Amino acid sequence: MGEKSVVAFRLNGEDVDLDVPSDSTLLYVLAYDANALGPKYGCGKSQCGSCTVLIDGDPVRSCDVRVSAASGRHVTTLAGLRETDGTPGPLQRAMIAEQAAQCGFCTSGAIMQAQALLDRNPNPTESEVRSALNEILCRCGTQNRIVRAVLRAAEEM
Amino acid sequence: MNKTLSMSRRGFLTKTGYLTIAFSVPLGMSTELAYAEDALADAHGDLRSNPMLDAWIRVNADGTVNLMIGKVELGQGIVTAFAQVAAEHLDVNIERLDILSGDTFHAPDQGTTAGSNSMPAAYGALRVVASEVRAALLELAAEELGVSFDDLTVEDGTITGPNGEQTTYWDLVDGETLHRQATGHVPIKSHEAFRLIGQPVPRLDIPGMMNGETTFLHDLRPEGMLFGQVVRPPTYKARLLDVDTAAAEAMPGVMEVIRNGSFLGVVAERQDQALNAANALRQAADWEVESDLPRNENMKEWLLSQEAIVSKKKDEPRANGPEPTKVIEAEYYRPYHMHGSLGTSAAIATLDNEGVTTVQTHSQSVYPTARAIAGMLGVEDDKVHLQHVQGSGCYGHNMADDAAADAALLAQAVPGRPVFMQYTREDEHRWEPYGSAMVIKTRAGVDEDGNVLDWDFDVWSTPHGLRPGGNPARLLPAQYLDPPFDEIGIPQSSGGPPNYNTARNAIADYAFPGHVVTDHYIPKAPLRVSSTRGLGAYANIFAAESFMDELALDAGVDPVEYRLHHMEDQRARDCINAAAETFGWDSYEGGNNRGRGFAYARYKNYAAMSAVALEVEVNPRNGRIRVIRVVTASDAGEIVNPDGLKNQIEGGLIQMLSWTLKEEVRFDDTRVLSDDWASYPILTFNEVPQVENVLINRPGEPYLGAGETLVGQAGAAVANAVYDAVGVRMRDLPFTPSRVQDAIRG
CATH class of the missing domain: 3.30.365.10 (Aldehyde oxidase/xanthine dehydrogenase, molybdopterin binding domain)
Incomplete structure (x- = not known):
């Protein structure tokens, strides 16, 4: 474990300065130092997507990069998609409206991945949504609900 | 900022102003446990082992209601369904409920949340408790308002008398302790009056998940x-x-x-x-x-060569009648699943x-x-x-x-x-403890029209249910301590009716003149195993419903028609017909390597039932199977939450499609080789088909557990559709591209 050093980035619009070992995994820093609820450990090797966050708008598997990947950049998690009053944002509302979860463990990663798609392509086709989410695994079998939610969000955004 | 656990979870127990209802009004009945006959049947052991009303429900002066349950949320929406039942029978809005589930010190022991048993087991207890709490509060209200009990109405905890006089649940609780046994003598609201049960009430935990709030451990x-x-x-x-x-x-x-x-x-x-x-x-x-594992590619032979405990799960051979004109046999294999x-x-x-x-x-x-x-x-x-x-x-x-x-x-x-x-x-x-590998051999003697006269079904399997119970040896770390807990206690029997275990759903629900089911149980665990969705049901239904298709085609009869011919139960027939009609079975035109497949089963022969019709396309060059669309038709008795039920059924279907098409635990003689999602792939978004779910509601009928409504049907329907598409019969799971290619090449 490396020497501690200060890492600074913006998390959901707020400046964060953390004194953490420089070789820490981004996921654990977000989860346990910055207390971001959302990204989850699922596999540790970019296979399942449940740890997905946005760095400068791009989806990144936070389990598989060091914290330095976020240094000086904008990191977005579920909290960053909320409205300013803390209520769910458009994609989150669509996920609630479609009841697009069972256990919900993949939800955070799926939402972040879908948000990145919608930011790039505000009116995706169903097949574009499926392809964008293809590296997000869901074990409960709620894929169709998630796809419907993303399409609903696109319509409402 | 760190949030301490004691506040986030245990908040309500330390809430000030907490009150419980005092039953100052004698209700004219013994406080001994004396259930009315129907309540006794319904209330299940959950209430008999936790008879105190305040073990389940507490009504607070601040207008909230604590609901304490021993069943737990696993993503199946059970907490929301329980909230619907409690709020319905209490006559309060669901938002008032503060729910604590699965706390061994503070919620009633309802055992294990498994086997699609939660609604059937807990519903009876919950509705009795909620109805009795409601009745007790109305008794208090009747006295306070000086009116007759029968003239009172309740709306979200506000009680109104015949002349508009009012009080509330929250005003009536007076600080004395409710500690009183359920009686089973209170009338229970009938389904015609339901306002919450039967509605697609949104899951209580979903907004927090989506919004990134504390939800998970x-x-x-x-x-x-x-x-x-x-x-x-x-x-x-x-x-x-x-x-x-x-x-x-x-x-x-x-x-x-x-x-x-x-x-x-x-x-x-x-x-x-x-x-x-x-x-x-x-x-x-x-x-x-050590290096003593059988290797996954040898597992079928291993199962068939072990010393097994043999028992008949159904033993009704035909006593007399004609010799079959033909005997048809088949053998099916399911690998270990995660x-x-x-x-x-x-x-x-x-x-x-x-x-x-x-x-x-x-x-x-x-x-x-x-x-x-x-x-x-x-x-x-x-x-x-x-x-x-x-x-x-x-x-x-x-x-x-x-x-x-x-x-x-x-x-x-x-x-x-x-x-x-x-x-x-x-x-x-x-x-993890996997779902056991299994072999099934089927044999049918048929008459001149191809209908079944004799049905023989033989199952080989290692154990399925090795939950901890109270046994430390079934907790993984305990096996490695000094001294080790090494008495895992593999059962010497594979379980009997009604739930069975390896032989779950080995008995088909069709009316066959001769019907024999034999279980060959191998009480060993070369790989660690325990309860995995459906236990033996997935493989048994896969085999039985594949074999029904083989028999129908051999008889030259449409597979749906063939099933109906052998099925007497009307609710099952309704599911089969609904799936076939919604799919457009009779007007289906395949061709171009496309085909349709059908399957039906009733989980555990007594829980919810589901028929599946689906279409696949097979690429003969690379052996890939694409499931294009699926229709399910299910009967789970009276529906508590139709959206939750659809979510469970579709989720089960998709997971079982994943097992069927892709999944197998690989292992050599030393260790498990499937150690990530690359070596144990599962179905992805691009591979998930369109699904339409038809629900057949049965108001007033008992709730049937639905978490495993759809298990082996998915496997059989795919196998049957692949046969329809390209004429090859897949009997060994999973149907990987290389296996399909091999089958096509003969």
């Missing part, structure tokens, strides 16, 4: 939390000969290295530090390793200064697992407190209980500090 951050990891042996029976812990102990952040027999673990200040130290320990450990929880199992354990170990866990079986952990730690049962918090979906007995045990062991080394322990993906994949 993995979201808890108790003050002073440390991070633990366990170093698993290289193989099941490996023995730790020697380990030099010095290097790991000197690593940054390492608080404790724990060695007990062959159990090796570490506690550190940070998660990365715990993982790094665990890796260092793994490098430094010297193990004695639960494959997307999040690896985790737990948080804390040893307090009174010697109580409290564990936050996502176990399905907090009550028996608490006893098993107490046994492992060598303490009294009241020194282990389990609290259920949601985790990743489990689909059966995954590693949640092992994680609770591991965390509890690690926590003993750092009293007063909470220890969070989450498995690595490799550990979860390699060590």
